[in-house]
């Protein structure tokens with residue numbers, strides 16, 4: 001992972017929230033919130049909460065008496081979340097690195113993390129932090145994207161960028177969001193951090209977009225791939241985004257489109 005892979009800043013939070021969340025994050029957010037609710041927690045910590053896709057689902061499904069602490073490394077993501085969720089008194093927002101959580105031991109019943117652990121520079125350390133702040137028997141619930149080939153919009157955009165920049169293709173998508181999907185490795189990292197009762201399942205959904213332009217803008221401009229594209233002298237960001245949109249149109253058609261998305265859902269006991 002490079003330093004820029006975790007920089008969700010500038011215009012990224014707004015584009016991410018408007019385009020990527022409804023397209024690929026919302027279905028998994030609803031699923032994760034229901035799994036959290038099944039544990040009837042009093043205190044929930046969310047790490048890598050981003051623009052609040054899961055936080056919002058948690059606030060809908062959990063009783064108002066459940067306290068939700070939503071954290072993220074990048075405060076601009078939390079500020080974007082707050083534009084929609086400022087009227088929820090049960091949510092506390094706090095910038096925090098998941099590898100160095102500013103909370104005492106045994107403070108939470110559940111730690112939830114949606115599509116965040118792939119960005120952790122040291123996953124065993126991040127998992128050990130989740131375990132440290134969980135009460136005995138508490139649950140760590142998180143998900144990761146499956147291989148990029150199982151996630152059709154992302155794969156087509158990634159392949160298009162390989163052709164657009166043949167000498168120096170952007171690798172963000174396979175290096176980070178789609179770079180940690182081996183169930184055996186995830187299990188052994190959790191065991192190394194002290195977790196047990198580990199369950200891993202594969203969950204598939206359909207992703208929908210109003211046009212090929214939306215996923216192209218979402219992935220090229222609403223993720224840290226933006227800075228990877230901008231660091232190349234040519235073509236520029238607009239031309240690269242158009243190339244990605246053209247590739248999506250060739251594969252899925254030029255009107256409203258849909259494609260498969262697939263992730264691994266992981267549950268572990270502290």
Ligand SMILES: C[S@@+](CC[C@H](N)C(=O)[O-])C[C@H]1O[C@@H](n2cnc3c(N)ncnc32)[C@H](O)[C@@H]1O
Nearest residue numbers: 006008048049050053072073074097098114119
């Ligand atoms: C793909 S986004 C997922 C956001 C949100 N959970 C969602 O479902 O939309 C990844 C998030 O991880 C955050 N992140 C990256 N490294 C982190 C770290 N070390 N600690 C906490 N958050 C981190 C980023 O700021 C970003 O918001």
